[in-house]
Amino acid sequence: MSDPLIVLTVALCTVGIFTTLITARARSFDVSVFWPLAAFFLPLLIATVNLKLGVLPVFSDAQFYDQLVWDTSLAWRRGELLPSTYHNLRTQAYASIVAVLYTVAGRSPFLAILLNTALWGLAVCYWLRLNREAFDVRSEVFGALLVAYPAGLIYAASFLREAVMSLLLVLTLLHLSRWFRTKRFSSLFVGTLSFGALAVFRPETLPIMLVAGSLTLGFDLFSEVSRLKKSALLAVTTCCSVALLLVADVSGYYNPFRVDFLETKRQNLAQYSYSYLANLSYNSWFDVVLYLPVRIFHFLFQPFPWYPQNYSLTFATLDALFLLVVVPLAIIGISRYWSELSSEHILLLAFATLSIVGYALVVSTKGAVTRRRLLSMPVLLLFASLVLPRIRVIYLSNNRG
Incomplete structure (x- = not known):
């Protein structure tokens, strides 16, 4: 240029x-x-x-x-x-x-x-x-x-x-x-x-969206009056979701029900530079459940800004600093508006939550984690934005007092 x-x-x-x-x-x-x-x-x-x-x-x-x-x-x-x-x-x-x-x-x-x-x-x-x-x-x-x-x-x-x-x-x-x-x-x-x-x-969004859609249909089923049509739709959607996942499992294209599939994915992503939690391997579903909380924490906030980072990870570190503020605000926003959530809100939350959990299980590279977070972070930003104006009102009222 x-x-x-x-x-x-x-x-x-x-x-x-x-x-x-x-x-x-x-x-x-x-x-x-x-x-x-x-x-x-x-x-x-x-x-x-x-x-x-x-x-x-x-x-x-x-x-x-x-x-x-x-x-x-x-x-x-x-x-x-x-x-x-x-x-x-x-x-x-x-x-x-x-x-x-x-x-x-x-x-x-x-x-x-x-x-x-x-x-x-x-x-x-x-x-x-x-x-x-x-x-x-x-x-x-x-x-x-x-x-x-x-x-x-x-x-x-x-x-x-x-x-x-x-x-x-x-x-x-x-x-x-x-x-x-x-x-x-x-x-x-x-x-x-x-x-x-x-x-x-992003082929991995297929099972994420299928499960999120089924959960949202279930919520929609019990929040509306007309249940017969939605019951049939929920049953069909759930069956189709399971069938697609089973077809993917049998074909070898995607094996979400097997621990060795998750372990293979984890190893593939952990072999690159700037990996983290590389030694937390999956030998059983107990390991998957046991390591999930720490993996979610690392997925949300890697690369940690309190550790020295390579120059190439500068923007990834800024992203982690940004999320250290946004994620707690998003959790507050979700809890604050929980009683007012409708089906469309459940869809957003289900997709964001499942994408965070799914990627947290297999992503172990500081560079890749910022790219995978793009699927879920806009939803968290949305809920965080609901809280910030309220915090500003409280701050101004306290200063006037």
Whole structure:
């Protein structure tokens, strides 16, 4: 990327941010527009400046994707569907999306970063909409937390598939929560379609969402009057969930019922650099239950900021510091609004909880843990945002007193 183009991008990002701030009037300030714009411009500004200064660490996966995208583009030009470097479906799916840009405009990793920042901004827009529909509250605090979320910033400004995954996740949760509220088939169809695409990028979300959906249907069954139709739907969904998991188990694609499957996954992820809890192996289900609390703690807060970290883990450490504040607030928010939770809230909580537990069991690498947390952290940010205004009111009232 040339110096004039870097200067132009920085100027456009700066002008975009300040124009939004200046033209917004105090009483008609539309946070639904401001925060998605901030979520787009801020990572783009970080990525653009970094191209010149080289401050941020370069992810090895980003270099891998750049080569895979270019190989895919060259394969298309030769009339081939897939390149010879085909790895797996989730990496090739993302590579195929970015390869469209490479085919049209040539090889430029900055185009992929530009696409990711736009997708992250769009994801923030839908998260804000989910917040308004599910809790019917203003979005200033939640939008600020999303934009300030370190992992969201760094991965939106990188050549990785996390931005696509984040958008598909919020589309899935938004439309499925709408279906639980309205029972419209269109919402169920779009939610299922979004989830199917999400499962391509993150196959492990398949059992997580199936179980979360079944739990939510069970809650919905006992919170509504019309139970017959929902009873049949719950039975069918539960049977389908178990059947899919059994098919995956028999086929060897996914074996969630076997301890050795979890141990294999754990060992595969523990062999990389910056691993933690590498010696906590699973020999039985008793070990799984015994190690679960400490693994959840490490999953939420690694890499610990009170230990010296490598330079490449700087943003991961900032992410851990951020979560040390957010997670306790989210727990308070969940407990405070527990009696008011509806089916759509249960869906969010079930998915976030199951994804935290599932990943905590197998993820043992400080670098990978920040990427896996992206599936659950926006939900925790949402509940934390419900508490912060209340804390501010209490603080102001105490100072006046």
